[in-house]
Amino acid sequence: xxxxxxxxxxxxxxxxxxxxxxxxxxxxxxxxxxxxxxxxxxxxxxxxxxxxxxxxxxxxxxxxxxxxxxxxxxxxxxxxxxxxxxxxxxxxxxxxxxxxxxxxxxxxxxxxxxxxxxxxxxxxxxxxxxxxxxxxxxxxxxxxxxxxxxxxxxxxxxxxxxxxxxxxxxxxxxxxxxxxxxxxxxxxxxxxxxxxxxxxxxxxxxxxxxxxxxxxxxxxxxxxxxxxxxxxxxxxxxxxxxxxxxxxxxxxxxxxxxxxxxxxxxxxxxxxxxxxxxxxxxxxxxxxxxxxxxxxxxxxxxxxxxxxxxxxxxxxxxxxxxxxxxxxxxxxxxxxxxxxxxxxxxxxxxxxxxxxxxxxxxxxxxxxxxxxxxxxxxxxxxxxx
Amino acid sequence: xxxxxxxxxxxxxxxxxxxxxxxxxxxxxxxxxxxxxxxxxxxxxxxxxxxxxxxxxxxxxxxxxxxxxxxxxxxxxxxxxxxxxxxxxxxxxxxxxxxxxxxxxxxxxxxxxxxxxxxxxxxxxxxxxxxxxxxxxxxxxxxxxxxxxxxxxxxxxxxxxxxxxxxxxxxxxxxxxxxxxxxxxxxxxxxxxxxxxxxxxxxxxxxxxxxxxxxxxxxxxxxxxxxxxxxxxxxxxxxxxxxxxxxxxxxxxxxxxxxxxxxxxxxxxxxxxxxxxxxxxxxxxxxxxxxxxxxxxxxxxxxxxxxxxxxxxxxxxxxxxxxxxxxxxxxxxxxxxxxxxxxxxxxxxxxxxxxxxxxxxxxxxxxxxxxxxxxxxxxxxx
Numbered sequence: 001x002x003x004x005x006x007x008x009x010x011x012x013x014x015x016x017x018x019x020x021x022x023x024x025x026x027x028x029x030x031x032x033x034x035x036x037x038x039x040x041x042x043x044x045x046x047x048x049x050x051x052x053x054x055x056x057x058x059x060x061x062x063x064x065x066x067x068x069x070x071x072x073x074x075x076x077x078x079x080x081x082x083x084x085x086x087x088x089x090x091x092x093x094x095x096x097x098x099x100x101x102x103x104x105x106x107x108x109x110x111x112x113x114x115x116x117x118x119x120x121x122x123x124x125x126x127x128x129x130x131x132x133x134x135x136x137x138x139x140x141x142x143x144x145x146x147x148x149x150x151x152x153x154x155x156x157x158x159x160x161x162x163x164x165x166x167x168x169x170x171x172x173x174x175x176x177x178x179x180x181x182x183x184x185x186x187x188x189x190x191x192x193x194x195x196x197x198x199x200x201x202x203x204x205x206x207x208x209x210x211x212x213x214x215x216x217x218x219x220x221x222x223x224x225x226x227x228x229x230x231x232x233x234x235x236x237x238x239x240x241x242x243x244x245x246x247x248x249x250x251x252x253x254x255x256x257x258x259x260x261x262x263x264x265x266x267x268x269x270x271x272x273x274x275x276x277x278x279x280x281x282x283x284x285x286x287x288x289x290x291x292x293x294x295x296x297x298x299x300x301x302x303x304x305x306x307x308x309x310x311x312x313x314x315x316x317x318x319x320x321x322x323x324x325x326x327x328x329x330x331x332x333x334x335x336x337x338x339x340x341x342x343x344x345x346x347x348x349x350x351x352x353x354x355x356x357x358x359x360x361x362x363x364x365x366x367x368x369x370x371x372x373x374x375x376x377x378x379x380x381x382x383x384x385x
Numbered sequence: 386x387x388x389x390x391x392x393x394x395x396x397x398x399x400x401x402x403x404x405x406x407x408x409x410x411x412x413x414x415x416x417x418x419x420x421x422x423x424x425x426x427x428x429x430x431x432x433x434x435x436x437x438x439x440x441x442x443x444x445x446x447x448x449x450x451x452x453x454x455x456x457x458x459x460x461x462x463x464x465x466x467x468x469x470x471x472x473x474x475x476x477x478x479x480x481x482x483x484x485x486x487x488x489x490x491x492x493x494x495x496x497x498x499x500x501x502x503x504x505x506x507x508x509x510x511x512x513x514x515x516x517x518x519x520x521x522x523x524x525x526x527x528x529x530x531x532x533x534x535x536x537x538x539x540x541x542x543x544x545x546x547x548x549x550x551x552x553x554x555x556x557x558x559x560x561x562x563x564x565x566x567x568x569x570x571x572x573x574x575x576x577x578x579x580x581x582x583x584x585x586x587x588x589x590x591x592x593x594x595x596x597x598x599x600x601x602x603x604x605x606x607x608x609x610x611x612x613x614x615x616x617x618x619x620x621x622x623x624x625x626x627x628x629x630x631x632x633x634x635x636x637x638x639x640x641x642x643x644x645x646x647x648x649x650x651x652x653x654x655x656x657x658x659x660x661x662x663x664x665x666x667x668x669x670x671x672x673x674x675x676x677x678x679x680x681x682x683x684x685x686x687x688x689x690x691x692x693x694x695x696x697x698x699x700x701x702x703x704x705x706x707x708x709x710x711x712x713x714x715x716x717x718x719x720x721x722x723x724x725x726x727x728x729x730x731x732x733x734x735x736x737x738x739x740x741x742x743x744x745x746x747x748x749x750x751x752x753x754x755x756x757x758x759x760x761x762x763x764x765x766x767x
Contacts, residue, residue: 016404019591026595033622038623112430113444127747128740129702132716137722321567322583324607331709338609349618359606359614366605 005290033315039350046349053384059343063344067080074344081340082361088257088336095262096322107274117269119286120302123265134260138332157238159242165237165244175226179219187215212345216233253334257326265322269315276311277303308380316373320366327362337361387666403416412637431730471726479731483738486722490739493558493721499550502547503561510564520760537654538565554632558713560742562632566714567701570639571647577640578647579686583677585648586655596648603645608703611638616710617728637705643700650692654685698747705743715739 007013041048053075053353060070065087066079127131140360142161150160158165169175194207239243250258280303286297329336337358345354387404408595431441464478472479483490491507492500513534516522545551584596604609615638619629629637658681666676708717718740721733 004393019589022589022595023591036624037618037621039625043625082653109440110430110433111436111444113442114437114440119449123748124744127698127744127751129705129716131705131708131741132736132743132757136718136740139732145477212760326711327607328608328706330609338607339614342613345617352621355610355614355618358610359602362607362610363602363605 004347006169009143040350044349048054048350048353050346050353052348052350055348057344058347061340062333063335073347077340078337078357081335084334085323085326085329085336085338085363088254088334089326089327092258092261092265092322092326093319096269096276096318097126097263099262099266103266104273106268106275114161122267122270126192126271130260130264131317133264134256134328134332138253138256141256144252145380147239156234158237160246161252163249165249167234167236168248170235174225177228178221178225183225185217185220188220189213192216212341231265241331251334253329253332256332256335257329261322261325264325265318268318268321272311272314272318273307279310280306283348295340305380306347312373312377312380316370316377319373320369322324323365323369324362362380405410438580448485469731472728472731478734478737479728480734482722482728482731482734483606486664486725486728486735489559489722490502490715490718490735491559492561493718494556495561496550496552496556499552502541502544502549502552503559506541507560507564509534509537509541510568535569535572557632559718560715562707562712562714563701563704563716566632566636566639566707567697567711568644570704571700572695573640574644574647575638577644578640578651579682579732580653581644581648582655585652600645600648603642603720604649608639608642609709611642611711612706614638615641618664631710631712635710635712639700640706642703643696646699647693650689650696651685653690653692654687655681657688688761691754691758694750694757698750698754701746701750702743706725714741 008017032234040046054073056071056075057074058075061068061080063084065083066076066080068080069077103118103121106114107122109115109118141163144159144161146162147158147162150158150165152158156167180301192213194205195208196212199205199207235248237249282300283308285298288302293301326336327338330342332341333339341354341358345351348354432438433677458477460477462475463480464472464477465480466473466583467475467479467481469479472481488497488500492503494560495503509709517527517531538561540546540549542557542565543552543554581596584592585600587593587596612635615634616631619634619637623629662680662684663676668681671679677719705714705716707714708720716739723729723735
């Protein structure tokens with residue numbers, strides 16, 4: 001008896017006991033829910049399992065990177081939705097970063113007026129729900145004039161209620177090769193940067209990293225483009241009848257979602273950039289000046305590396321938020337992952353599988369972005385002894 | 386804060402140096418003695434370099450071109466109390482759509498003659514929010530008062546007692562839905578988040594991994610998918626014959642989602658407690674729960690009040706997503722108001738109005754949270 005009491009008083013035994021209780025409790029609740037779900041599903045005559053993914057979807061999707069028709073499978077429909085989500089998120093991340101950095105720096109400007117402008121922008125977009133902003137952008141897009149009276153934003157770029165029309169290069173096989181050359185050029189630039197850093201660290205001599213890296217990115221694709229004889233002509237959108245012909249277009253839904261996501265997230269990124277720059281004490285700039293560095297060097301070698309350390313972690317979560325927020329597309333009819341999944345679930349009744357798949361995909365995207373940014377964060381992190 | 390203070394008052398200047406030395410040193414604040422004179426101030430802050438002069442002129446040009454048309458649209462040419470035909474004829478904003486539709490925007494499809502009830506409920510709620518903002522009132526009775534107010538709100542909205550007619554909650558809509566969903570979600574999520582945060586910090590691996598799994602799952606997926614799950618999967622989870630209405634399902638989804646984010650805020654507070662506090666509690670041979678409730682949580686929760694307010698703001702904004710699962714919140718009500726064929730052209734006015742509503746709530750709360758943060762750090766500054 002006393003042994004049992006002794007055992008019960010030991011922290012380890014009690015730890016095991018609590019965990020066993022907790023896990024079995026969770027399992028019991030989980031089992032109860034699953035069994036209820038199975039009973040309910042069988043009562044409604046809904047099939048279970050992922051077999052439905054191979055069946056014909058039977059619904060059209062407004063825009064798609066792949067060729068997709070209503071006769072394709074649910075699986076393909078979901079892949080199309082996922083690609084749409086990724087496209088709009090990727091473009092919006094780039095736009096939001098640029099806009100956010102500009103606004104964040106503007107808010108710190110020594111010019112009082114510029115600072116006020118930036119502050120008003122930030123306080124407005126951050127304090128109004130994203131969904132409202134999206135609905136507003138979408139309504140504006142839908143009530144733009146028809147293609148006949150389209151607004152010409154810049155020459156040959158038209159904004160109408162059919163979306164945004166812009167010129168593209170006339171198609172040619174050389175484009176693919178030029179794109180390949182661009183990728184190789186980027187790889188080359190990374191190698192140049194690495195070599196340059198190593199060279200500087202071992203010899204202490206400066207190395208023209210920036211010009212060489214730029215040349216590596218720009219020259220090969222241009223050379224291939226010209227060398228392959230690709231025509232330097234544009235396919236310009238022209239008004240024909242009631243709509244445009246030629247050029248490329250993005251739909252009003254995509255445009256509204258892109259603008260809404262970029263503007264909203266830029267407000268948050270601006271605050272992150274501002275706090276990152278403020279986090280570097282002014283003494284650092286003064287010390288740089290005392291060492292005789294030029295302002296550009298001070299910014300690049302002293303301020304930015306320290307500011308990035310503060311900026312990157314919250315920036316990661318903003319990128320994640322943006323990707324997750326792109327799911328609001330469902331409210332304005334852009335066929336993203338959520339909206340396609342939702343249609344599939346409604347048609348097949350296999351809600352559990354559909355929602356589980358959707359959540360799993362978002363989780364994987366989140367983990368990938370988080371993993372990449374953690375890797376980057378480790379690279380810029382302070383190395384302490 | 387330097388960015389709020391009128392820049393040409395020396396008192397504000399001094400205060401701003403005290404408040405945030407790092408910011409004061411980077412942003413160029415109104416320089417020295419000349420700061421007292423507007424002319425010198427302008428010279429120092431608007432025209433001190435060539436670039437700044439150009440930027441200032443550019444800003445002035447934008448203002449010159451943007452402000453007069455905006456003022457004309459908003460005020461000068463606006464129709465305040467006209468019919469829709471007068472609005473169509475006018476060049477300015479048509480505020481009479483707000484006058485005509487304000488009951489719909491605020492209270493949705495709630496029975497027209499009973500709309501004083503949601504109005505009273507919202508007024509009670511806002512008053513309570515104001516009272517909770519005062520630090521002198523942060524006493525245990527405040528929690529009791531909140532409980533009372535929430536019960537009163539429920540009675541007012543539902544009715545069925547004290548001679549109030551019963552209004553089923555699929556008739557509810559507008560501002561009360563937005564307010565109630567956000568405040569109930571955050572209140573219910575708070576205790577759950579404390580348990581999750583403690584679980585995540587626990588030394589017991591099974592409990593820790595389950596909590597981490599839940600938190601990361603919820604933070605990794607969009608709220609829309611959680612709301613979908615709540616609205617379509619919860620009914621399947623329940624045994625036969627038990628139903629749970631749409632509002633409660635959305636609330637449950639919102640609560641679970643908010644709890645995961647709040648748990649991370651609470652964890653931040655737990656991690657900020659010096660290790661000595663834990664060790665001192667252990668040395669006094671306090672049990673785990675004694676240690677947690679008497680030593681750790683009182684200190685940790687004080688630290689996480691500003692992040693909790695921020696979470697409340699984002700919860701308030703996120704509530705607008707319930708429109709996707711078919712609930713009638715402020716934003717849905719505003720959208721419905723714009724679909725009336727008679728008033729269809731005047732969507733901008735309605736969205737400006739709805740946006741302003743959200744903005745007023747969120748902006749005042751975020752200002753409040755900034756103030757709280759400053760108050761909290763008041764004694765930590767050297």
